[in-house]
Amino acid sequence: MSEAVLPTRTPAFEARIRKRYAAERRFKLAGLLSILFSIAVLAFLLVTMASNGISGFKRVELAVEIDFPEAGITGDPAVLAQPNAIQSLEAQGLPAVIEFYATKSLGEAGAQQINSEAWRDVAKMIIADPSILGSKSELMVPASHKLAAAYSGDGQVDLQPLANQLKAEGKLQKNFDFGFLSRSDATDPQLVGIWGALKGSMLTMLITLAFAFPIGVLAALYLEEYAPKNRWTDIIEVSINNLAAVPSIIFGLLGLAVFLTLFPSYRSAPLIGGLTLALMTMPVIVIAGRNAIKAVPPTIRDGALALGASPIQVVFHHVLPLALPGILTGTIIGMARALGETAPALMIGMRAFVATPPDGFTSPATLLPVQIFLWSDEIDRGFVERTSAAIIVLLMFLLVMNGLAIYLRNRFEKKW
Amino acid sequence: MSPAILLLLALGLGLAGWLAARARAWSFRRAMPDRRIASLPSYYGWYVALWVVIPAILFILAWGFIAPVLVTQSVLADPAAAHLPVFGLQRETILAEARAVASGAANGVFNPLARELVEPYRAALMRMNAIGIAATLVVAFLGGAWSFTRLRPDFRARTRVERIVMLILLLASLVAILTTLGIFLSLVFETIRFFGMIDPISFLFGTHWGPDPMSSVEAADPSRFGAIPLFWGTIYIGAIIAMVVAIPLGLMSAIYLTQYASPAWRKWLKPALEILAGVPTVVYGYFAALTIAPAIRDMAVSIGISNASSESALAAGLVMGVMIIPFVSSMADDSIAAVPQAMRDGSLAMGATTNETIRRVLVPAALPGIVAGVMLAISRAIGETMIVVMAAGYAAKLSGNPLEAMTTVTVQIVAMLTGEASFDHPATLSAFALGFVLFLVTLGLNIVALRVVKRFREAYE
Numbered sequence: 001m002s003e004a005v006l007p008t009r010t011p012a013f014e015a016r017i018r019k020r021y022a023a024e025r026r027f028k029l030a031g032l033l034s035i036l037f038s039i040a041v042l043a044f045l046l047v048t049m050a051s052n053g054i055s056g057f058k059r060v061e062l063a064v065e066i067d068f069p070e071a072g073i074t075g076d077p078a079v080l081a082q083p084n085a086i087q088s089l090e091a092q093g094l095p096a097v098i099e100f101y102a103t104k105s106l107g108e109a110g111a112q113q114i115n116s117e118a119w120r121d122v123a124k125m126i127i128a129d130p131s132i133l134g135s136k137s138e139l140m141v142p143a144s145h146k147l148a149a150a151y152s153g154d155g156q157v158d159l160q161p162l163a164n165q166l167k168a169e170g171k172l173q174k175n176f177d178f179g180f181l182s183r184s185d186a187t188d189p190q191l192v193g194i195w196g197a198l199k200g201s202m203l204t205m206l207i208t209l210a211f212a213f214p215i216g217v218l219a220a221l222y223l224e225e226y227a228p229k230n231r232w233t234d235i236i237e238v239s240i241n242n243l244a245a246v247p248s249i250i251f252g253l254l255g256l257a258v259f260l261t262l263f264p265s266y267r268s269a270p271l272i273g274g275l276t277l278a279l280m281t282m283p284v285i286v287i288a289g290r291n292a293i294k295a296v297p298p299t300i301r302d303g304a305l306a307l308g309a310s311p312i313q314v315v316f317h318h319v320l321p322l323a324l325p326g327i328l329t330g331t332i333i334g335m336a337r338a339l340g341e342t343a344p345a346l347m348i349g350m351r352a353f354v355a356t357p358p359d360g361f362t363s364p365a366t367l368l369p370v371q372i373f374l375w376s377d378e379i380d381r382g383f384v385e386r387t388s389a390a391i392i393v394l395l396m397f398l399l400v401m402n403g404l405a406i407y408l409r410n411r412f413e414k415k416w
Numbered sequence: 417m418s419p420a421i422l423l424l425l426a427l428g429l430g431l432a433g434w435l436a437a438r439a440r441a442w443s444f445r446r447a448m449p450d451r452r453i454a455s456l457p458s459y460y461g462w463y464v465a466l467w468v469v470i471p472a473i474l475f476i477l478a479w480g481f482i483a484p485v486l487v488t489q490s491v492l493a494d495p496a497a498a499h500l501p502v503f504g505l506q507r508e509t510i511l512a513e514a515r516a517v518a519s520g521a522a523n524g525v526f527n528p529l530a531r532e533l534v535e536p537y538r539a540a541l542m543r544m545n546a547i548g549i550a551a552t553l554v555v556a557f558l559g560g561a562w563s564f565t566r567l568r569p570d571f572r573a574r575t576r577v578e579r580i581v582m583l584i585l586l587l588a589s590l591v592a593i594l595t596t597l598g599i600f601l602s603l604v605f606e607t608i609r610f611f612g613m614i615d616p617i618s619f620l621f622g623t624h625w626g627p628d629p630m631s632s633v634e635a636a637d638p639s640r641f642g643a644i645p646l647f648w649g650t651i652y653i654g655a656i657i658a659m660v661v662a663i664p665l666g667l668m669s670a671i672y673l674t675q676y677a678s679p680a681w682r683k684w685l686k687p688a689l690e691i692l693a694g695v696p697t698v699v700y701g702y703f704a705a706l707t708i709a710p711a712i713r714d715m716a717v718s719i720g721i722s723n724a725s726s727e728s729a730l731a732a733g734l735v736m737g738v739m740i741i742p743f744v745s746s747m748a749d750d751s752i753a754a755v756p757q758a759m760r761d762g763s764l765a766m767g768a769t770t771n772e773t774i775r776r777v778l779v780p781a782a783l784p785g786i787v788a789g790v791m792l793a794i795s796r797a798i799g800e801t802m803i804v805v806m807a808a809g810y811a812a813k814l815s816g817n818p819l820e821a822m823t824t825v826t827v828q829i830v831a832m833l834t835g836e837a838s839f840d841h842p843a844t845l846s847a848f849a850l851g852f853v854l855f856l857v858t859l860g861l862n863i864v865a866l867r868v869v870k871r872f873r874e875a876y877e
Binding site: 020021023024027028030031032033034035037038039041042045048049214215216218219221222223226227235236238239240241242243245246247248249250251253254256257258262265279282283286310311312316336337339340341342343346347351361369370372373376384387391394395398402 | 420481484512515574577578581582584585586588589590591592593595596598599602603605606664665666668669671672673675676685688689691692694695696698699700701702703705706707738741742769770771772774775792795796798799800801802805806826829830833834847848851854855858859862863866
């Protein structure tokens with residue numbers, strides 16, 4: 001007597017369900033692919049920079065055999081220990097000596113391709129190790145940037161045969177250039193280094209930290225622990241949240257209009273750069289700080305208050321030490337962002353050619369990202385590799401900073 | 417003179433005051449072993465130390481502004497300064513040169529007039545240094561002495577110190593307001609000067625952008641200050657091309673990470689995505705200019721577009737979109753996670769597949785948050801500078817062709833302020849007007865987005 005039950009799994013139903021499951025798989029695949037695309041772009045970027053950058057740490061050098069005793073260059077250890085040792089070697093005729101031996105070992109055409117500043121490198125080698133003055137030795141000196149370009153297969157065509165010949169003789173080599181980390185900006189890609197920019201960045205970051213960290217932490221403490229709920233507090237909160245999202249170039253305009261009007265003689269100094277970046281970093285630290293302070297459980301505060309601590313003592317003796325790891329993590333992330341910032345520094349004049357590393361907070365300086373930007377404008381092929389090498393250094397710094405932030409987070413993360 | 421030395425001096429005196437006052441408090445305690453003094457001894461120390469350091473720092477700040485003026489005045493009063501040109505840039509240059517040599521920042525002088533001024537400068541600097549140090553000492557000492565004489569066994573040092581600390585905390589949080597105000601005022605001020613020379617209507621609605629920084633200040637041609645091509649370039653690159661890349665990829669990444677990825681995968685994929693946000697924009701700009709832009713040009717040439725430019729809106733927009741992906745993704749992630757689990761479970765229980773649940777339930781429920789995230793992302797994209805400076809070019813064009821070079825507001829700000837024009841020139845001032853427009857637009861987007869996020873968050877709690 002039973003009625004015929006319609007089968008649920010009709011072919012049409014099966015088809016619909018297959019379609020829905022296929023849509024499901026496609027959707028999931030699209031999600032995975034979109035993540036993988038981002039990561040692939042990142043990987044491509046890193047690989048491009050790394051493959052260019054590795055050769056940016058190297059430079060083309062010529063082998064020159066120099067007989068120092070014969071040339072009569074002497075090195076009194078007392079003289080060589082002095083700061084003006086390079087000048088004293090120059091006065092002894094070191095540049096001419098190198099020219100002479102370059103002609104001897106490389107021939108007339110080759111000698112012209114020694115870099116004009118090569119003698120400085122030789123002078124530094126002598127100062128580092130005076131014993132080479134005692135004998136005949138083969139030294140690697142930087143080649144001219146024309147020959148360097150010819151070595152890599154571009155540049156002037158008429159230099160190619162010379163480059164190939166010297167390469168075959170083993171006198172022209174591409175060697176690791178330790179000086180890249182210790183020299184400063186120059187017009188010749190063979191002679192540039194990033195120490196000046198690196199030092200400028202470090203000094204600027206010190207100023208940024210010195211201003212942004214205390215102000216940020218104190219503001220976070222005030223807003224989270226003491227601020228009454230009123231209009232003023234609302235205005236402060238809104239302005240902090242907005243500052244965190246204001247484009248960085250606007251901070252550059254602020255630095256230009258305010259700081260450079262107040263201190264016109266400190267143009268492109270780390271002091272001004274640091275202050276500008278500090279205003280930019282401070283909201284980031286406040287927001288991170290408030291989250292860290294919020295994470296400290298109220299029982300800690302109640303316990304301290306119950307034992308008779310004053311509100312200030314509660315915060316400075318109990319809440320702040322417990323929130324500090326979180327605050328530090330946020331600070332490091334904010335500093336990493338500031339380290340990579342270029343636009344504000346361009347606004348306040350830190351894009352000048354600075355050939356000597358800054359010796360203080362008020363001397364002209366450039367920053368690592370700005371140096372990258374300046375080099376990226378150079379058309380010389382040699383600068384492309386140098387720029388990538390500078391980018392590698394910058395990314396390394398960021399990696400270390402972010403690694404430190406992650407370490408701090410893991411090390412001090414607490415479940416209450 | 418280095419303010420750092422004065423600062424160290426003030427801090428050293430503060431330490432001395434701290435030690436002295438604490439010792440004083442201990443002496444109270446020893447004198448009256450049966451009575452408690454009002455605060456812990458270290459609070460007496462802090463009280464005096466604050467009274468030493470704060471007036472001294474305020475003085476040092478003020479001195480930092482006054483001293484250079486006084487130095488210049490005393491140098492100008494010197495007979496050697498009588499030969500100086502009366503006014504203008506040359507005079508400033510000579511003074512700056514002499515000052516640099518006198519303070520040891522430079523080795524030699526170029527101008528013979530400056531050489532004569534070196535000695536007066538050196539003398540004036542020495543004098544001002546001595547006065548500065550002496551005055552700092554006096555200020556610090558007066559503050560310390562006054563506060564020290566107030567120390568009594570029943571003096572409530574802790575309350576006083578805490579009141580000062582509260583004041584410092586309040587001041588620290590006011591820095592944010594001051595910064596906002598500073599940004600606003602400096603932009604408004606220069607913008608008003610700009611609009612004194614160029615009519616706002618022709619700036620906001622003109623369609624030709626080509627300021628000539630070398631033209632004379634008075635003869636600035638208003639028809640060359642039409643910012644519409646810049647606004648179009650900004651919107652085209654930042655809000656259209658970049659978002660076409662960032663919104664779908666960011667949203668799909670967030671969906672995959674929250675709904676499909678196993679915790680182990682998520683642990684690896686999410687930080688990998690976040691690295692993208694940590695790469696400095698100058699690196700992206702270099703990548704766009706060096707790798708992506710030539711690739712796009714070659715591709716365009718190979719499909720028969722012969723006039724493709726080596727700088728293109730497409731290259732800048734694509735790379736910027738990739739940069740924004742993690743930003744969109746984490747905002748979407750947050751708002752999807754805020755949708756109650758019950759809604760998701762309910763949909764799944766009705767037999768919907770995961771993707772149907774996501775598309776019909778989770779995304780609509782999370783939409784306000786996602787939209788707010790997209791608005792923040794647009795605000796970030798239109799304020800982005802380095803990528804467009806390096807990859808989009810300087811040519812102001814009103815064009816819909818993504819392969820052409822285009823310019824944006826931020827590019828022109830950089831171009832106008834790093835050029836040779838003087839600070840009073842409308843071309844330079846136009847950078848501030850552009851900055852002001854950019855500030856207002858991003859501010860508007862941020863406020864609306866933050867409001868939406870806030871309201872949306874509260875909806876389910």
